[in-house]
Amino acid sequence: GRNSFLRCPNSDHYHKPGSEKCCKFYALRDDLQDNLFTNHCGDNARLAVRVSFHDAIGYSKSNHSRGHGADGSILIFSDIETQIFPNLFLPPFLDQLKPYLTKYPGVSAGDLIQFAGAVGISNCPGAPRLQFLAGRPNATIHGDPTLIPSPANSAETMIARMNDAGLTAEDLVHLMASHSIAHAKNVDPTLNHAPLDSTPNKFDNQYFLEILLRGTGVPGTTKNFGEVNSGMPAQGELRLQSDSNLARNPLTACKWQSLVDDHEAMKDGYKDAMAKLAVLGQDVDDLYDCSDVIQKAPFLRSCAASYPPGKTFADVDKSCSAPFPELRSQRGQPTPIPQDY
Ligand code: HEM
Ligand SMILES: [Ca+2]
């Protein structure tokens, strides 16, 4: 019970007996929430989630010299890791994270990155409360940024890359739930905040439905690398080729379709896959559990996707032989997706 909790030194926060090492993370959490995220499922939350992936996936079971996974290398060796494409635009965000390393000397770069990802997404309604393990040693080598999947990859290529890192195809589909809160800021150079689903501030199932809608056009300019026709271009939604491929490939389509109407499965699947991602390349026996520091995300009422205005089952590229779920339809006219950074 609550009475067995102990007070952290010089603080209003309480920790479980034996978890005093977690105290520093309460202070860090409040600082990140007040200053980096402003308690909002906005751009910095999105970037923190993305960076937690790009740091961790720099790991290959078959060749340890290509990176030590979730080790903070993307911060420590940012000069090297941000030289190439997928990370080219991350320096302004990484520069906002770096001061927390100096301010919280007991927190390693790998811990800071996975912690920021977990705290960041806790601002997004409907997100799961992620596990957070602490104690990752600081990176000693940089990761190989070519290990990061490309938006032009086939499903097979992405699955092979995940397998090489120690993750499964199912983990990959579960991890894609992150794109329910995502913008493409750099895919189309004329669009700074092109959402990947109609609700980029909510961790909801719309993403899994909307990626399955038949592509009809692009929201901005054509022929951008890694972009394909979106089902909702007039509303400003952008579709990545990689997302489209995963939704339609026989290896992943049924898992994908199952997440259209099951918010619990989406949450639990993301939580479990993130627990694996967050410790890639790390020795779990050396880590300690500070999950209590992570707050619950705001509640989301919806538990299934609904057809955007004007869309019906006839617009779905059905890609799995199982029956497609019955979904509600949103009323009204198609309107531009609200921009809330
Ligand atoms: C595995 C295949 C994946 C590919 C090819 C991919 C690719 C991309 C691309 C191209 C963008 C747009 C970036 C921009 O234009 O600024 C993006 C955004 C994003 N990705 Fe992924 N991604 C993948 C998986 C993941 C995973 C596993 C996560 C996290 C668990 C993740 C989290 C995000 C987030 C949160 C954003 C939004 C960033 C923002 O709004 O600033 N992605 N992804
Ligand atoms: Ca790394």
Ligand SMILES: [Ca+2]
């Ligand atoms: Ca969403």
